[in-house]
Amino acid sequence: MLKLNIKNETSRLQAVLLGIAKSNGPVPTPEEAYDPKSREHILSGTYPHEENMIKEMEAVVKVFEKHNVKVYRPELIGNCNQIFARDIAFVIDDIFIKSNILPDRDKEIHAIDYLIEQIPPDKVITLPEKAHVEGGDIILYNDYIFAGTYTRADYPGYITARTNIHAVKELTKLFPNKTVKAFDLRKSNTNARENVLHLDCCFQPVAHNKAIIYKDGFLNKTDYLWLVNFFGKENVFEINKEEMYNMFSNIFSISPEVVISDKSFVRLNNWLKDQGMTVEEVSYAEIGKQGGLLRCSTMPLIRE
Template structure:
């Protein structure tokens, strides 16, 4: 059996599913874009090239190997985007939950089924069909489970709204011993700078008591204040609109004191160094053009 155990975002990583950019397929058409940032780059002719994204993911894999992390990869699907493994499933405690994802992306889940088959089947759950939930919206913080959602009455009109209140309530019922807190996120179909696609696009914990946050990613100030009160203002690194657009809060922790970031995040790097973190830098700017970064392309299976 493949051991799984994840209770937070920062404990020592032991195994992970890392997405792949191999055989990523042609640049999507305008109508195939899932998010406004991809659309922006499709329209401007700057959509990322497969060779560049292959180099970026390879750089991340090298970092994982240096820290002795077991890296699992999806089975290859020809001409298909398989970069963002975070969307298709997630682990809470010793339970693997399959995400109910956009129908166009179901093949991505099939490509990691061989890994899921190695997990105790009693610990693998598929939510009911009305439950929409993706891994980027689920952030674990020991006693807390933070979940990004969209509470607007026009939820069904937003392809950028990925987790509904059925998803929140499903997790609440599944983990009654946890404090499950949902956050109503700002969504936009047309402006990537005003679209928090997932919770990890505007907030992520780091270390033992710190976090990186974008205040304007929350529709309600009370949701933002919940995190301020929980972590303390002095422990939160605030990013601006452009930094949110560049996915600055979408880093990835290998340990409580080791963080992987995109090499262009100069301000974040300095804050992390000032707070005693070891910072591993990788190029990931091309992948970020699809409104996803380091956390989005990783699915942790086991942390200490």
């Protein structure tokens, strides 16, 4: 049986689910795009090629192997985008929570049935249907669960709004010993520079007590200020709109001392190195064209 354990974003990683890019399906039409960044690349003819995305993901596998991390992959579903493993489920403590994601993507969870069968059944949770949530909106910080959401009345009009207040309430009930802190995120169906798809597109903890934050990703300035105060201004790396668009906050921690980052994130990577961290640099720009990066394509299962 798999003994799950995830309490934060940075403790030493032991096992992870990494998505796959094989048999990714045809280039979607603009109408089929789930997010404005994908749509942008579909319209400009720069949507990523499958072989390039496979190559990018295999480089990440090599980094995990180098650091003795057990890597699980989904089973293959033909002509299906299975890159973004973070969307379909997430782990809090030793509980595996199935996401209620876009209906078109329901089948992706069945590609990891073999994994779910290794988890004690009482540790597998399916939230009520009205509780919409994706793993990219859930960030753990020990006794805190940070949740990205969108609470305004026009929620149904945004394909980019993935986590609602019902999910926040369910998580609060499921984890009474933790503080669930919700953040309203900026959404746009058409402009990738004005859209924060998930919380990890504008915020992520790194190392022991530091964080990457994009100020304008939050609809309420008080939320941004709360985070800066929580981590301490000296421990926060602030990114700008272009860096958010390129997903600087969507890196992935193997431990408090080691992160995987895109090699083009020079300003961020230099800061991380200045903090004494090892930065495993990979190319992930092709996958990034679909609105997700390193954190989006990984679902941690076990950390120390």
